[in-house]
Each structure stands twice: as C-alpha cells, then as structure tokens.
Amino acid sequence: MQATSPCVTCPHRDLGFCGALLEKRIEESRSPQDANWQHYQTVTAGKQIAARNQASEDVFVLCSGWGFRFFQLPDGCRQILNFLLPGDLFSATSVFEQRFHFSVKALTAIQISGMRRAEIQSRLTANPGVLTALAKFCVAESVASDELLTALGQRSAEERIAYLFLHLTQRIAARSVIREQRYPFPLRQQHIADAVGLTPVHVSRVLSLFRERGIVELSGGFLQVFNFTELARIGSLN
Amino acid sequence: MQATSPCVTCPHRDLGFCGALLEKRIEESRSPQDANWQHYQTVTAGKQIAARNQASEDVFVLCSGWGFRFFQLPDGCRQILNFLLPGDLFSATSVFEQRFHFSVKALTAIQISGMRRAEIQSRLTANPGVLTALAKFCVAESVASDELLTALGQRSAEERIAYLFLHLTQRIAARSVIREQRYPFPLRQQHIADAVGLTPVHVSRVLSLFRERGIVELSGGFLQVFNFTELARIGSLN
C-alpha cells in the first residue's frame, strides 16, 4: 500500500452512501487543528488490505474501485461476505472494534480513505449526522447479510447467482448512470463461486445456461442484462 | 400477545448481554416522568411475534425463553437467521428502522420487553453507556452472521450442524451454569434444518451419526455433548 498526497476527494461523498456520508459528516464537524484525522491510500488490484485479527487505529471507506470482504478457512477455501463498492465502509463493526474479524482484498485497483477511529467515536455523540450515517450503513449491511444467508441456505445454484446479480446491479446503478442494462462487473467466476458457495466449474455452467436463455451475459468485465424480468423471477427472494 | 403487569425484571440485566444491558442503561438514565418507556409481554410457544414489513414503535428484548428470527419465502420454506436467547435484542437494526425486515417467532413460551424506539434514540447521544451497549450487540450480530454465512457457503452438512451446536452451546453457557455438558436445547430438527439449510430428514441422519460416534446426543429438549474435542474439530471454522 502506498500513501498518496492528501485529499483525493472521494467522488461519492455527495451521493449519500453511508461510508462516504460518514466521512463527509466528520469532515464538516472537524476542528481546524485536526490535520491528520484522515488519509488516502492507493492499492493495486488483487492485493490484500486487511487480515482477520489484525488491529488498526483506522476505519476505512472505499473511495474508488471494487473490493471484497471475506473469511479465509484453513483448508484453503474462502467465503466472500460481501463486495465493497465506492462509498462503502469495510464494515460498520470497525467503528467499535479495533480488530478486523474478516479479511479484505482489492478486486480492482482501488483508493481507500482511512479515518481515525477515535475521531469517529468522539463525533458519534457530538454530531447526530455521524450517528445517522453509521446507523444507515449498519442497517443496510445487516439486511444484505440476512438476504445472502437466505439465498445460500434455501436456494439453488441458478437462484443464488441470479440473486447476486440483482443485488449487485442495483447497487451499481445507485452509484452511476447505467445505459442499456450494461453494468461494469469486474468479478471473475471464482469470485462469484466464493460468494454464493459453488464451485467455479458449476458457476460456468450456470452462466452458459443464462447466456443460452438470453437472460444475462458476463464478459469483458461487464454484465449485460438482456431479460431483467426473467432474472428477477429467478433471483428475487420474495 | 398478552400484556402482563409492569416490570417483571429481566433476569439477564446484570449479566451484560447487550439487549438487557441496553435496557438497564436506559432505565438508569430515565427521568421520573417517563412511566411508559417500557412494557413487558408474555407470548406462548410457537406464536409469531413480528412479521416482515410490519412497523412498530418499540424495540424488543427477549427476557426469558427462546425465539428465532427468520425470512419466510413465498414457496413456503424459511431461513432461520439466528436464535434469540434471553438478553438478546431482536435486531440492532430495530433501533433505527421502524419496520422489521424479518419475522420473529417464539420457540418456547417467552417474555419480551418492548422499549419505545424514540426513548432509546434520544438516550443514544445523551448517555454513552447506551451507545456502547448497542454497539456491542451490533458487532456480535455481525460476526455471528458472517460466520453462519461461511458455514452455509463452504461447509458440509455435518460441519454446519456441528458449528450450530458449538455456537449455541457457547451462548447458552454464557447465560447459565452448565453441568456435565448438558444444555437446554428446545429446537426441533426442523429448526436445525431451517437454520443450516438442510432438510429435516438429512438432519436426522447426521444426528444419528453423531450419536453413534458418541459426539453429541439431542433428545428431550437437551443437548448432551460427549466429545467436545471432536465436535469442535468438525464444526470449528478455524
């Protein structure tokens, strides 16, 4: 990880994404003498940023690019817990806990913003906007996690992958204008497999099926949705 | 649900379980005129307490008995998200969100305490102990959910069930003195199945296997652990 010059402004600060909003609220309320409350870093694609049990004084927000949060098991396999998009906190728990209970990797090249935990905590009671931003993130995180849990526990391979696509495309669309249902989508099939609890081989088969049936196509770092209705029918949890 | 006379004291208030602790901190900080900040209810076994999308002015803590939080799918199957033990908040998200994004059922006969959300929110900034208690619950909830997600995504039937047993016995032991590794355990095999994403039939087979191998035995509402080492070897995520 290499530290860059101060204050590359996070492009999502004004969009209301919880992590970025948190950052904004804190900056608004900072006193002039806090020069070092926050710093930016650039990380190359594929690099691990945080490891389970590692301690840090900082709370991180993803500013640009994609990352993912995961558990690494001793037998080598891993579970991806969620994907991090610009404006996301790594985890709401980091505001209270010094140690990560998870690991984080950069999926693409990314920029992250680290804010002093002590700063955030002291603003939490002082500035109501900070608490609100954190609460909002906390709720979103919890809902997403409950939904993924349901997908993994109760649904078939096709349904899980469709669910993942629906969930991610929604989040991507909230961050940037999407034309013709074509979403930037830097995941390899291995990532999809690790997120929904399948093997890459089986993910490949399901994707071929989706392609044949004209539902979605994943290639060249983009996800093209041809038949949203059908995708929603398969992947929706309701 | 039937309202009972005021102030059946929650027996776990002094044990530091996050929901109960939250209740305690709020009571400590309440002004004398807040007579109606909180109320208790008794619910019979099997009854549904909360439904997805339902709104409530209250935030609930389980005082006695067992409950569970779940998603109901239109095809009839359900995913149990977690089991609620005495001292647990239904969910940390309820402090901020008016509507439940999940449903809740009583597993045994239970007592619940409902606290006005507005009261809690106003105390969050005023009383640092309230925020700390909530943060602690939020972290525990998030860690548990990440672990279960990993178990469902990456592990076999035996491993998932062993994981569930380990997780629950730990939580039970934190609340009451356990002798001879015999834990009160009111779950039916159907509940285990819904929690770890298996069919009741397969749960039955795995439990038979555990019994034959002298690891654990589940019967008569109790879980008896005979070989903790082996159970931990199978179910541990590390």
Added chain:
DNA sequence: CGGCAGTTTGATGTTACTCAATTTAAGTGG
C-alpha cells in the same frame, strides 16, 4: 509466437434431496 490465467466441456462421483413407509415420542381426553 509462447505462456498463463481463466473459462469451457465431458465423464464420473458424492452429497444431500425426495418420497414413502414405519417407529417413536408427546399429548389428550376418558
């Protein structure tokens, strides 16, 4: 042009599901 990572395809194996019948346990009313 060669090398590598990622994807696809086929053949085979295993885990867990489904369906159905049977046994056991838990209530319930006489």
Added chain:
DNA sequence: CCACTTAAATTGAGTAACATCAAACTGCCG
C-alpha cells in the same frame, strides 16, 4: 393410568444437484 391422537423422528430406496477430476480451449500480454 391407559387407549387414542397427533407430531416428530427414523429408515430405506431412488434421484437430482452439485462437486471433482482432467483435458481442451480462449483471450490476453509480454
């Protein structure tokens, strides 16, 4: 306390979904 009823658990046989293994193919980059 015992017959009757009902829910829960067990067992067996057959099947489907997904995993595993291995080989071939594709696109990309030096």
